[in-house]
Amino acid sequence: xxxxxxxxxxxxxxxxxxxxxxxxxxxxxxxxxxxxxxxxxxxxxxxxxxxxxxxxxxxxxxxxxxxxxxxxxxxxxxxxxxxxxxxxxxxxxxxxxxxxxxxxxxxxxxxxxxxxxxxxxxxxxxxxxxxxxxxxxxxxxxxxxxxxxxxxxxxxxxxxxxxxxxxxxxxxxxxxxxxxxxxxxxxxxxxxxxxxxxxxxxxxxxxxxxxxxxxxxxxxxxxxxxxxx
Amino acid sequence: xxxxxxxxxxxxxxxxxxxxxxxxxxxxxxxxxxxxxxxxxxxxxxxxxxxxxxxxxxxxxxxxxxxxxxxxxxxxxxxxxxxxxxxxxxxxxxxxxxxxxxxxxxxxxxxxx
Numbered sequence: 001x002x003x004x005x006x007x008x009x010x011x012x013x014x015x016x017x018x019x020x021x022x023x024x025x026x027x028x029x030x031x032x033x034x035x036x037x038x039x040x041x042x043x044x045x046x047x048x049x050x051x052x053x054x055x056x057x058x059x060x061x062x063x064x065x066x067x068x069x070x071x072x073x074x075x076x077x078x079x080x081x082x083x084x085x086x087x088x089x090x091x092x093x094x095x096x097x098x099x100x101x102x103x104x105x106x107x108x109x110x111x112x113x114x115x116x117x118x119x120x121x122x123x124x125x126x127x128x129x130x131x132x133x134x135x136x137x138x139x140x141x142x143x144x145x146x147x148x149x150x151x152x153x154x155x156x157x158x159x160x161x162x163x164x165x166x167x168x169x170x171x172x173x174x175x176x177x178x179x180x181x182x183x184x185x186x187x188x189x190x191x192x193x194x195x196x197x198x199x200x201x202x203x204x205x206x207x208x209x210x211x212x213x214x215x216x217x218x219x220x221x222x223x224x225x226x227x228x229x
Numbered sequence: 230x231x232x233x234x235x236x237x238x239x240x241x242x243x244x245x246x247x248x249x250x251x252x253x254x255x256x257x258x259x260x261x262x263x264x265x266x267x268x269x270x271x272x273x274x275x276x277x278x279x280x281x282x283x284x285x286x287x288x289x290x291x292x293x294x295x296x297x298x299x300x301x302x303x304x305x306x307x308x309x310x311x312x313x314x315x316x317x318x319x320x321x322x323x324x325x326x327x328x329x330x331x332x333x334x335x336x337x338x339x340x341x342x
Binding site for chain 1: 231234235238239241242246250252256260267303313314315317324325326327328333334335336337338339340341342
């Protein structure tokens, strides 16, 4: 007679990653660190944007950067050249960072007490959408050299992000880039997504980005104080 | 190819269940995959076979139950079914939709010996 039986499991496939992400989130909260997960396709300008942003913010906050790439430590070296601490994670064949990699990289950063953590994910608009790293929110970097319909082609990532940074805005005139259409498409997949235009090359739009980060930081601080009573 | 990492997650769950509930062979792994989740079922099947090799789930059949995508339309104030994230509300044609279901990726049950 067959001993075949059915076992009810009902478990999330990403359960392990989600548990580790929750651990990261608790650590960031204990250190009062606000963490952002930057996602984009390759070449949208995440690293150039970060180099400028950490240079502009490093006198106001302790800052750490976790750089994810399949290979090389080029990006971490570009960040370190600004004087900000950076840890490079090489995912090898992997197409995304996961919560375990971020937890281990965070161990190797100096204490960011009350500061900012930027996690630059692997350049890929698909896989990183599924993996929570413990961040406060995802920021999707989109550049004017990409097609306006990218939010429709890769809806998961735009749906998962709180802010869309439209980079290379200085090139918009020569590209006939249609900003309104891009924003409309992004809001089709995520009606609540915030949008800002920036140029990592010229610095255009960065004061508004810094103001947005400061607001998020103040809000997190307020929530923390309210939680402590 | 994040389906590879997801399949490793499935095998991890199956191995844990095998230890807890003592079984030695898995015939069927049944998943519940939402229409709005991050998974292409075909890619999942392809990866599963590769990842399951030389594990307790070697040779097991992967069954995928597709669950529908649902959203709350803020304009209509009602729940509607959508197939993709960029789809408009089937009632009013608007995009003021909040996804409420269809994002799940779960191991529902196992058929074991």
